[in-house]
Amino acid sequence: MDIIFGIILPVFGTLGLGYVAARSGVFDEAANRGLSVFVFNFALPLMLFRAIAQAELPDAMPWGYLLSYYIGAFGVYALAMLGGRVLFGRRLGEQAVLGLGAGFSNTGMLGIPLVMTAYGPPAALPLFVMIACHSLLMLPPTTALIEAAQGAREGLGPMLLKLTKSVLGTPIIWGLSCGLAFALLGIDIPGPLDAVAKGLGSAATPCALFALGASLTRYSLGGNLREPALLVALKAVVHPAIVWLLATQVFAVPPLWVATGVLLAALPAGITPYLFAQRYGACQSTVASAVFLSTLVSVGTLSVLLFVLRP
Numbered sequence: 001m002d003i004i005f006g007i008i009l010p011v012f013g014t015l016g017l018g019y020v021a022a023r024s025g026v027f028d029e030a031a032n033r034g035l036s037v038f039v040f041n042f043a044l045p046l047m048l049f050r051a052i053a054q055a056e057l058p059d060a061m062p063w064g065y066l067l068s069y070y071i072g073a074f075g076v077y078a079l080a081m082l083g084g085r086v087l088f089g090r091r092l093g094e095q096a097v098l099g100l101g102a103g104f105s106n107t108g109m110l111g112i113p114l115v116m117t118a119y120g121p122p123a124a125l126p127l128f129v130m131i132a133c134h135s136l137l138m139l140p141p142t143t144a145l146i147e148a149a150q151g152a153r154e155g156l157g158p159m160l161l162k163l164t165k166s167v168l169g170t171p172i173i174w175g176l177s178c179g180l181a182f183a184l185l186g187i188d189i190p191g192p193l194d195a196v197a198k199g200l201g202s203a204a205t206p207c208a209l210f211a212l213g214a215s216l217t218r219y220s221l222g223g224n225l226r227e228p229a230l231l232v233a234l235k236a237v238v239h240p241a242i243v244w245l246l247a248t249q250v251f252a253v254p255p256l257w258v259a260t261g262v263l264l265a266a267l268p269a270g271i272t273p274y275l276f277a278q279r280y281g282a283c284q285s286t287v288a289s290a291v292f293l294s295t296l297v298s299v300g301t302l303s304v305l306l307f308v309l310r311p
Contacts, residue, residue: 007118008303014206015110015295018213032214039208044112045175047201051116051124052179053189058125064251069130069261070137072242076234077103077138083230093149094282097273098227100142101287102234105267107131108172109212110298113205114267115260118306126260128176139272146280212295215271219292228289231269235294236301240266259309266301268294 021027080102084090090098105111107130115123182189189197221228243265247253253261269291277287 007114007306011114011117011209012299014209015213015216018210019216020213021210022214022217027214032211035207036211036215039204039211040108041171043200043204043207044108045171046197047116047175047204048112048124048128048172049175049179049182050189050194050197050201051121052128052176053182053187054121055125055179055183056122057183058254061129062251062253062257064247064253065126065257065261066129066133068243068246068251068253069265070133071246072239072265073103073138075242076239077141079238080231080234084227087230088227090283091149093146093280096142096145096149097277097280097282097287098231099145100138100276101231101269101273101283101290103239104138104270104273105134105235105264106212106270106295107134107264107267109208109215109271110295111264111267113208114302115263117205118263119256119259122256123260124179126257127264128180130261130264132173132176135272142276146276146282150280216292216295219274219288221289221292225289225293227283227286228293231286231290232294232297235269235290236266236297240301240305262309263302263305266298266305268298 018027022029022032077099080098081095084095084098107127112127112131115127181187240262244258244262247258247261269287271291274284274287274291276282277284
């Protein structure tokens, strides 16, 4: 009952409230854009900075944690591409978009609030490790496949440089990196800075969830649902199952890191795959449906995992 009233209802209740507010017109697109900017540029970076700066760092990096997660991520990525080709006759560029839809989690809008609510500041470090690698590992192969399929002339080097600049310019990465520097150097956060970070950081979780709920009004279920159903099954079931098996049966991953990795793997599809679908004009309705459907399904799957995963 503590999990239901302490985690599940607050998290998905806030998300649902944002959806209802946007759907009813009380919270319009301009308001949601402003709230999202506040969350990603200020609230989340400060919350994560404070959590990492005060975290107790492990003696050694649990590399099995990263291997477990990304073997699973690229495994479902490959399965989605194969399914797209064999079952639906999709071309290479479209297959890559489907792969990203199956393997790319919504870590920012839902993952950070959910994990921090469930496990508190000790989970900030495994969150940092995953977020720092997520886009850098998942997006270049997708871009390369799509560009290769379209016969683009831009080489892999310029593409990677562009992506690296984009990631390094992300406020969340700066907040995490500064927090890690404080932790490594053993520096206490100055009182005024700590007060600001604590005050604004406390708004990160509810605001991020509310903004995510409002943003879901952009997506809907439509057309043939077989493709979205495949992506949702890979994202919500297969990916976390692979991560759990590898982290517990193959690698010696600490319990908190196992729980964090499995929860992150079970998150619904992120908005980034939809942005790729829009940019390249590939599988837009499929990915939009997958984002919406996987978020609905995650209410049940993540609730079950929170009961099971108690590090």
